[in-house]
Amino acid sequence: KAGVTQTPRYLIKTRGQQVTLSCSPISGHRSVSWYQQTPGQGLQFLFEYFSETQRNKGNFPGRFSGRQFSNSRSEMNVSTLELGDSALYLCASSSGGQETQYFGPGTRLLVL
Amino acid sequence: QQQVKQSPQSLIVQKGGISIINCAYENTAFDYFPWYQQFPGKGPALLIAIRPDVSEKKEGRFTISFNKSAKQFSLHIMDSQPGDSATYFCAATFGGYSTLTFGKGTMLLVSP
Numbered sequence: 001k002a003g004v005t006q007t008p009r010y011l012i013k014t015r016g017q018q019v020t021l022s023c024s025p026i027s028g029h030r031s032v033s034w035y036q037q038t039p040g041q042g043l044q045f046l047f048e049y050f051s052e053t054q055r056n057k058g059n060f061p062g063r064f065s066g067r068q069f070s071n072s073r074s075e076m077n078v079s080t081l082e083l084g085d086s087a088l089y090l091c092a093s094s095s096g097g098q099e100t101q102y103f104g105p106g107t108r109l110l111v112l
Numbered sequence: 113q114q115q116v117k118q119s120p121q122s123l124i125v126q127k128g129g130i131s132i133i134n135c136a137y138e139n140t141a142f143d144y145f146p147w148y149q150q151f152p153g154k155g156p157a158l159l160i161a162i163r164p165d166v167s168e169k170k171e172g173r174f175t176i177s178f179n180k181s182a183k184q185f186s187l188h189i190m191d192s193q194p195g196d197s198a199t200y201f202c203a204a205t206f207g208g209y210s211t212l213t214f215g216k217g218t219m220l221l222v223s224p
Contacts, residue, residue, distance in 0.1 A: 004155070031210055043156070043201060043214040056211050090155050094210050098144050101210055103155030 002027065004093050004104035012110045018079040021107045025072050025093030031055075032074040033101065034066060037088040046089075049074055050096050078109075086111045115139050118202050118215025125222050131189040133218045135202035138183065142204035146212070147176065147187050150199045159200070160187070192222045 005024045013019050025032050033056075034046040045058040049068035066076045072093075078085055088108050092101040117136045125131045137145075144163055148156035162169045162176040162185065169176045175188040189196055202215040 033210060033212075035212075035214075042216040043212075045211050045213070048209075048211055056209065058211075092155070092210075092212075096210065098205055098208050098210060100146075100158045100161075101212065103148075103157065105153065105155050 004091055004102050006091050006104040006107050008107060009105065010108050012112065013081050014112050015081055015083060017081050018077065019081060019109060021076045021089055021109075023074045023076070023091030023093075023104060025074070025091075026102055029093035029095055029102075030072055031094045031096040032068055032072060033092045033094075034074070034076050035090045035092065036060075037090055037106070038086075043090070046076070081111045083111050085109065115213050116202060116204050116215040118218060120218060121216070122219040123221070125192045125220065127192065127194060127222055127224050129192050131192045131196065131220055131222070133187045133200055133202070133220070134184065135186065135215050136182075136184045137204050139204070139206070140183070141206040142213075143207070144205045145176070145178065145185050146203050147174075148201045148203060148214075150201065156201060189220075194222045194224050196220060197222050
């Protein structure tokens, strides 16, 4: 089975721009979660999508949004980028319950 | 509010020694406690997990000890090897949901 894939792997943007990150879950997985990883704050939950519906949301501003398509692929969008948005953005997929979440390698975003 | 506190932040252990990482949680609703291992450039991967109705779980060289009354759990890595050098995260979730609340991570270095 192919693992979770994320594109692009690296991204450089400037303040004020917007960015879209993509995640393809493991085949058959209906849940996709997004996490932000920074040295200072660690791993923080952004949101989870299950069967195209946002099921849970973390404590991030509205500039962070996402969606999920009928094939379970998910995109995350960040608008009006700030320097503090520089981070590794990780996507994880699962069948939807409490069992193992499988993480992708992440997209490293640098905001200049 | 940091719901899962992890210590130490970093740890150096000699090859063959025991690595011990501790976590404490505040939310008594948490009912699933996984540990994730992350190598540089990779996403976190599930190592071992425990539920609060069990006080200990062992898988190979990795053991989780769980103290429900103290709201603490720990990871023990026996016979630590240089290949175990990675960042380890404790996490917690509840209610059958997959949303993970992570500790801030422990960077483990096993010296040859």
